Amino acid sequence: MNPKKQKEKDRRRARKLAEQAWDAVNAGNLDLAEKIVRRAVAAQLDNPVLWVDQGVILGLRRKEAESADAFRAAISLAPTFAEPYARLAALRIRQGFTAEAVALQTQAVRHATHDAGYAEQLSAYQSLADSESPPAAPPPVPAASAPEPRTASPAADPVGDWPHRLAAFDWAQLGDRLTRDGCVVIDQLVDAANCDQLGGMFDRDELFAKTVVMDRPEFGQGEYRYFRAPIPAVVDQLRRAVYPHVARIANSWERLLGEPERFPPVWDDFREECRRAGQTAPTPILLRYGPGGFNALHRDLRGAVFFPIQMAVVLSRRADPEDPESSGFRGGEFLLCDVPERKKSRRRIIPAGLGDVVLFCTRDRLVRVGDVYGLQPVKHGAARITAGMRVVLGVPFHEYR
Numbered sequence: 315m316n317p318k319k320q321k322e323k324d325r326r327r328a329r330k331l332a333e334q335a336w337d338a339v340n341a342g343n344l345d346l347a348e349k350i351v352r353r354a355v356a357a358q359l360d361n362p363v364l365w366v367d368q369g370v371i372l373g374l375r376r377k378e379a380e381s382a383d384a385f386r387a388a389i390s391l392a393p394t395f396a397e398p399y400a401r402l403a404a405l406r407i408r409q410g411f412t413a414e415a416v417a418l419q420t421q422a423v424r425h426a427t428h429d430a431g432y433a434e435q436l437s438a439y440q441s442l443a444d445s446e447s448p449p450a451a452p453p454p455v456p457a458a459s460a461p462e463p464r465t466a467s468p469a470a471d472p473v474g475d476w477p478h479r480l481a482a483f484d485w486a487q488l489g490d491r492l493t494r495d496g497c498v499v500i501d502q503l504v505d506a507a508n509c510d511q512l513g514g515m516f517d518r519d520e521l522f523a524k525t526v527v528m529d530r531p532e533f534g535q536g537e538y539r540y541f542r543a544p545i546p547a548v549v550d551q552l553r554r555a556v557y558p559h560v561a562r563i564a565n566s567w568e569r570l571l572g573e574p575e576r577f578p579p580v581w582d583d584f585r586e587e588c589r590r591a592g593q594t595a596p597t598p599i600l601l602r603y604g605p606g607g608f609n610a611l612h613r614d615l616r617g618a619v620f621f622p623i624q625m626a627v628v629l630s631r632r633a634d635p636e637d638p639e640s641s642g643f644r645g646g647e648f649l650l651c652d653v654p655e656r657k658k659s660r661r662r663i664i665p666a667g668l669g670d671v672v673l674f675c676t677r678d679r680l681v682r683v684g685d686v687y688g689l690q691p692v693k694h695g696a697a698r699i700t701a702g703m704r705v706v707l708g709v710p711f712h713e714y715r
C-alpha cells in the first residue's frame with residue numbers, strides 16, 4: 315500500500331477507536347476506555363485531537379501526571395490548538411498551580427478568541443490568583459483626606475462573592491445532613507438583590523426556551539420556565555460555585571456504595587460529560603406558584619448522565635407564620651419523602667424562605683442497611699401555597715438532551 319493510502323487507513327482506524335473509547339466512557343467502563351484510546355493514539359501518533367481525548371480519559375481515571383503529558387503532547391504537535399491549553403489549565407488549577415493555569419488559559423483564549431467559555435474561565439483563574447497573592451502595602455493616605463469608603467459589599471459584587479461565601483460554610487456538617495436526611499438548607503446564601511433580579515426574570519419571554527403550565531392534581535398547580543442558552547450569568551455563577559462542594563459529597567456516596575468516584579471536581583468537566591452524552595440543553599428553571607399552587611411529589615428522571623443532588627433557591631419572602639400581618643407567601647414548604655411510603659419512611663418539610671438554598675437528592679438518598687450502603691428512592695415537591703406568591707429557581711447540575 316502506498317504511504318498516502320496507509321496514512322488514510324490509520325486515520326480512519328484511529329477515529330473509529332476514539333469513538334469506541336468514548337462509548338466505553340459513556341458506558342462507565344473507564345478501564346476499557348483507557349485501553350482503547352491508547353490504541354487510537356498509537357494508530358495515529360501525530361493527531362493532537364487524539365492526544366486530548368487520551369488526556370481527558372486519563373484524567374477521568376485520576377492519572378493526572380499522564381493526563382498532563384498527553385495534553386502537552388497535543389500542544390507540541392499543534393501549538394495553536396486551544397483545547398489542550400484549557401484542559402491542562404483546568405488540571406493544573408485543581409493541583410493548586412494557579413499562576414501556571416492562568417498562563418495556559420491565556421494561551422487557550424489567544425488561540426480561540428471566539429470562545430466565551432475560555433475567556434470566562436480565564437477571569438475565574440485570574441480572580442483566584444489575585445485572591446491568593448499577598449495584599450499589596452496600602453498607599454500612604456494624605457493626612458488631610460479621609461480614606462476611601464469600602465464599597466465592595468456583597469450586593470455590589472454578588473456573583474464574584476459566592477465562592478467565598480460558600481467556603482465559609484461548614485461543608486462537612488452540611489454533607490452529613492444531606493447524606494442523613496436527603497436534603498439540607500443553606501440559610502440566606504443568595505442576597506435579596508439577586509433574589510429580586512432573578513424573580514423579576516419570570517415574565518421576560520426572551521430568556522426562556524420552554525414554559526410548562528401545571529394544572530393537574532397529579533403534577534401540581536403553577537408554572538415553570540426553562541432558561542434558554544446562554545443562561546443568566548447569575549445562575550451560571552451560582553451553579554459553578556456550588557458544584558465543587560456537592561461533587562465532593564456525591565463522590566463520598568459513590569465511595570460508600572463501592573463505586574469509583576464519578577464526578578469531576580469542576581463543573582465544566584462535568585458539563586463535558588453531559589455533552590459527550592448528547593445532553594447540551596440548559597436545565598435551570600424558574601417556578602412560580604400563586605395561592606392554591608403546589609408541586610406534586612415527583613422524581614426527576616431525565617438524563618442518562620445525571621447529578622444526584624439538585625439545588626432550589628427560594629426567591630420570595632416567606633411570611634412569618636406567627637404574625638398574620640406580615641407579608642410574603644404562606645405554606646409552600648419544600649417536601650422530600652422516601653418512596654414508597656412506609657411506617658418508618660423519612661418525610662421532611664422545610665419552610666425555606668428568601669435566599670435560602672435547598673440541596674436535595676434528585677432520585678435517591680444513601681441509606682445504610684447493616685454493614686452495607688444502598689439507595690432509597692425519594693420524591694420531592696412543594697406544599698400548597700395558602701397565600702402570596704412563591705418563586706423558586708431550580709438548578710439541576712446536569713444538562714438535558
Ligand SMILES: [Fe+2]
Pocket residue numbers: 612613614694
Ligand atoms: Fe423536580
